[in-house]
Amino acid sequence: MMMMSSASSSAAAVAVDKATSDLLMGPDWTMNIDICDSVNSNHWPAKDVVKAVKRRLQHKSSKVQLLALTLLETMVKNCGDYVHFQIAERNILGEMVKIVKKKADMLVRDKILALLDSWQEAFGGPGGKHPQYYWAYDELRRSGVEFPKRSSNTAPIFTPPATHPTLNPGYGMPSNSSRRLDETMATEIESLSLSSLDSMKDVMELLSDMLQAVNPSHSAAVKDEVIVDLVNRCRSNQKKLMQMLTTTGDEELLARGLELNDGLQSLLAKHDAIALGSPLPVEATAVSPMHNEASSSNKSSEAKSPAPNISPPTPVATVTKSHIDEEEEEEDDFAQLAR
Numbered sequence: 001m002m003m004m005s006s007a008s009s010s011a012a013a014v015a016v017d018k019a020t021s022d023l024l025m026g027p028d029w030t031m032n033i034d035i036c037d038s039v040n041s042n043h044w045p046a047k048d049v050v051k052a053v054k055r056r057l058q059h060k061s062s063k064v065q066l067l068a069l070t071l072l073e074t075m076v077k078n079c080g081d082y083v084h085f086q087i088a089e090r091n092i093l094g095e096m097v098k099i100v101k102k103k104a105d106m107l108v109r110d111k112i113l114a115l116l117d118s119w120q121e122a123f124g125g126p127g128g129k130h131p132q133y134y135w136a137y138d139e140l141r142r143s144g145v146e147f148p149k150r151s152s153n154t155a156p157i158f159t160p161p162a163t164h165p166t167l168n169p170g171y172g173m174p175s176n177s178s179r180r181l182d183e184t185m186a187t188e189i190e191s192l193s194l195s196s197l198d199s200m201k202d203v204m205e206l207l208s209d210m211l212q213a214v215n216p217s218h219s220a221a222v223k224d225e226v227i228v229d230l231v232n233r234c235r236s237n238q239k240k241l242m243q244m245l246t247t248t249g250d251e252e253l254l255a256r257g258l259e260l261n262d263g264l265q266s267l268l269a270k271h272d273a274i275a276l277g278s279p280l281p282v283e284a285t286a287v288s289p290m291h292n293e294a295s296s297s298n299k300s301s302e303a304k305s306p307a308p309n310i311s312p313p314t315p316v317a318t319v320t321k322s323h324i325d326e327e328e329e330e331e332d333d334f335a336q337l338a339r
Helices: 002-019 029-040 046-057 062-078 081-089 092-101 106-122 132-142 177-190 194-212 219-223 225-245 251-276 287-304 313-338
Strands: none
Touching: 002 029, 002 046, 002 062, 029 046, 029 062, 029 225, 046 062, 046 081, 046 092, 062 081, 062 106, 081 092, 092 106, 092 132, 106 132, 194 225, 194 251, 219 225, 219 251, 225 251
16 A cells, blocks of 8 residues: 555656656646646545645746646646645645745746735635635735736636535536636647747657667667657647647648648657567658668669660560561552552
């Protein structure tokens, strides 16, 4: 039982690390939702996931911190009260206060302030079920921190259900949170551009170079941490790409996207074949080399034995001779008639 708990904790930490990787271009919504699903289904204990998120919040990279805050926001929206309790219990809120007081990156700072302001209001302030959210907000407010003004047109980041508590502590998702999440994901997809496709291509080419250096017969080689991370990024990029291809009306973007998708499909198939110890796909190994070998063999044969190039006229000569014989026969017939 102890080993199962340790394995679960490790798997949760790995998933959180991938969802907040410094190599990501932006939030990996698929991974974030998968983490929420694992918590809601009790596959991973909420405390392990929250603990892993806190560790990522302490990272020195502001990009990792922002991705961790986005994951945390997604969990608050999509998971139940037990997660809300763990966020308070594990002093995530205190960590967020500490980051703001250290005068962190402005984007990180503003994100924390927006979340704390929204959460403390949603959870009912100082007299609510989780007053820790208000205490964190109030500590910063009393220290002179100015919170960003909320637009009257903006829906609250989180609105927990007030009158219909669920029996399963794993669920407590607001009815409109999934809609807002879909809108956020749609915004991410729409923001893809040619530069985004270039970034995806760079990741793909980097993985291609690394797989090129791997011995195809050694499946353990593709378990390298860097290769695993690049593969996950390529799979995530492919999902985003497929969503983008169904929504874009830009022909140039569509053409480049389709080409990139083909490349990703071929490359991932090559990786999977190496990992499983299977023969490499033809697309990944045989097409280009065969083409080059055919070209080189043609060139070498042309250089070494030019004689065959002279042989084709033989059939032509035969045809010509046959044609001449027929003409001579016709002339003999005319000659006989003339006589």
